[in-house]
Amino acid sequence: MICPATQNAVSERVMRGGPTVHRLASYGTPFHPSFRVCVPWRIRGAAARLLDRIAPDVVHVQSHFGVGRTLTAIARRTGVPVLATNHFMPENLIGYAPLPGRLATAICRLAWRDFLRVFGRARIVTAPTPRAVRLLCEQGLDGTILPVSCGLDLRRFAQSPARRADDGSRVLFVGRLDAEKNVDVLLRALPLLHERLPVTVEIVGDGSRRGELEGLARALGVADSVVFHGLVDDQEVLDAYARCDVFCMPGTAELQSLATMEAMAAGKPVVAADAMALPHLVRPGVNGLLFPPGDVSALAAALGSVLGDPVARTRMGDASRETVARHDIADTLDTFETLYQEAAETPRHFRIARDGDRHEHPAHSGR
Numbered sequence: 001m002i003c004p005a006t007q008n009a010v011s012e013r014v015m016r017g018g019p020t021v022h023r024l025a026s027y028g029t030p031f032h033p034s035f036r037v038c039v040p041w042r043i044r045g046a047a048a049r050l051l052d053r054i055a056p057d058v059v060h061v062q063s064h065f066g067v068g069r070t071l072t073a074i075a076r077r078t079g080v081p082v083l084a085t086n087h088f089m090p091e092n093l094i095g096y097a098p099l100p101g102r103l104a105t106a107i108c109r110l111a112w113r114d115f116l117r118v119f120g121r122a123r124i125v126t127a128p129t130p131r132a133v134r135l136l137c138e139q140g141l142d143g144t145i146l147p148v149s150c151g152l153d154l155r156r157f158a159q160s161p162a163r164r165a166d167d168g169s170r171v172l173f174v175g176r177l178d179a180e181k182n183v184d185v186l187l188r189a190l191p192l193l194h195e196r197l198p199v200t201v202e203i204v205g206d207g208s209r210r211g212e213l214e215g216l217a218r219a220l221g222v223a224d225s226v227v228f229h230g231l232v233d234d235q236e237v238l239d240a241y242a243r244c245d246v247f248c249m250p251g252t253a254e255l256q257s258l259a260t261m262e263a264m265a266a267g268k269p270v271v272a273a274d275a276m277a278l279p280h281l282v283r284p285g286v287n288g289l290l291f292p293p294g295d296v297s298a299l300a301a302a303l304g305s306v307l308g309d310p311v312a313r314t315r316m317g318d319a320s321r322e323t324v325a326r327h328d329i330a331d332t333l334d335t336f337e338t339l340y341q342e343a344a345e346t347p348r349h350f351r352i353a354r355d356g357d358r359h360e361h362p363a364h365s366g367r
Helices: 040-054 066-078 090-094 101-119 130-138 183-194 210-219 234-243 258-265 296-307 310-327 329-345
Strands: 002-004 011-014 020-024 059-061 082-085 124-127 144-147 169-174 199-204 226-230 246-249 270-273 288-291
Touching (some): 169 258, 169 296, 183 199, 183 210, 183 296, 199 234, 246 258, 270 296, 296 310
Parallel strands (some): 002 020, 059 082
């Protein structure tokens, strides 16, 4: 595994029972404390030496930025096939540096063009959902493009609901507190919910908008009903899923949403924005409800509907577990092993798996 260093230094570490992690020199950015970049010309030599020493049959990149871009170029030059997985949407980056509309549009267009230059060199490209695949097709990416779920260890979330004091209903959000997550929409819905029933919103995660969101909660008069947990360990995340009554994902730039899948694996109903890949996870009336992105009143109504009906809530939670079962990590690993073999053994061909094209690839199960 080759990735950016957490500091500006090169390192190598063998994880117990896992892979060897090679870290390349990286730099922090002013946009986000965890967002670090590798400069291609700074890491090119070290990356080339690593690939020469590792001698891989296939290179699998997870982004088109510094490390992915550099490894893709070296692999192409040395004849090693590349499989690329996309988690990128320019909108997820623009939020770190708010820009005027026209400038943001122009930068998004340039960002996609740069993405196509790098991922266009891959023999196989995957994205987490059929909607994410369609996005790549719409941007003009050619070749074999397949939906493969990020996958989840479902067993970790199969625990009994946590006991808590009878203090009303709990709505949970887990994720980065950045612009595209639209957590402000959830906070604005809370006063409307309070007109119907007592509700506490728990927010797990941190990000560039945390201070702004805390200020919004105070301005709305709901600060006493909102708990900002910040970054917590894995067990605390599991506990948060267990004690909530409903999970809310108001984000509009989700190519899959692992947090939503985790909540589903914990047996929780989901209320989510009707945007990007979220409708692939949430079936209205079955395991949750969808609301128009940014519509505060509709979100409040959807949350109130789920919270106000314990029988439906239990039924939806059970349906969430059934729905997310298709995303078991074991299936994802099997699929990627098959794709690695295919990438290593066959020349590049041009076949695109779109939403309605669900049976062409033997390793693809329509995730």
